[in-house]
Amino acid sequence: MEQEIRVPISSDKNIVNARQKGRSAALAVGFSPGGTALEQEIRVPISSDKDIVDARQKGRSVALAVGFSPGAATLIATAISELARNIVSYAKSGEIVIQALHGSPRLGIQVIARDQGPGIHDIKQALRDGFSTSGSLGLGLPGVKRLMDEFQIDSRENRGTTVMVKKWKQ
């Protein structure tokens, strides 16, 4: 996308051609069809069950703007819901940061869930299907790992937890 696009203008057809080229370039750079710049990250503070819904809805919008299918957007929104719920359940508060990724050649989405809660004592154990310290299903973290393409977790006891996940457009 480095190169400039020149459109010679001498007739009304050129006008249409020029604006179409402009639109294509804008979309390629990562503007959404509605015109919003996708460069900027979206931060959603998380401290209640309403924030969980808010975060997953914002995640879905960004995913759709990046060009993910509605099905893929649902996978991403589901992962966000699980990560946000873990913040509410275990850390009381934190944030979800959503960002469109448009480094060539792939488009994608990155979600960071961050809190300063109690941290996870044994990460390996927490990533196992069915492990839960709260008597819940224990499918959140391992499920998020399956839903997304990349998964990183960093957690320190009494310091907090950060989970970073990415999904790439096929």
Place this chain on the structure above:
Amino acid sequence: MEVPILKQGDFLIATIQAALTDADLLHLRTALLQQVVRSRSRGVIVDVTALDLMDSFASRTVQEIVHMIRLRGAETVIVGIQPEVAFAMVQLGLTLENVATALDLEEGLAYLNQKSKTIS
């Protein structure tokens, strides 16, 4: 967002109309159980067509709803799980074990009618 619960003969129909918070889901659980008791319903349909997704909390709550209503001697059927929602549930590892599901309201009603016939 409150979920409207409609009484139709021996059955109750709860139609979810938008994304639900955890509190909304728990409220639905309580309201449905109360209504089943009050109306002496034989069956319940929960229509989730408009639900944005079903994460682990929603699945667990749905499962609890089904089990609690079953203990009252009534049947529940979940209708309208969208294909992409189902796909995400499978990836998460959610199975909705022992929960009856049907394609839509019509099939859900057919299922309940058949069930209550075999019981009585």
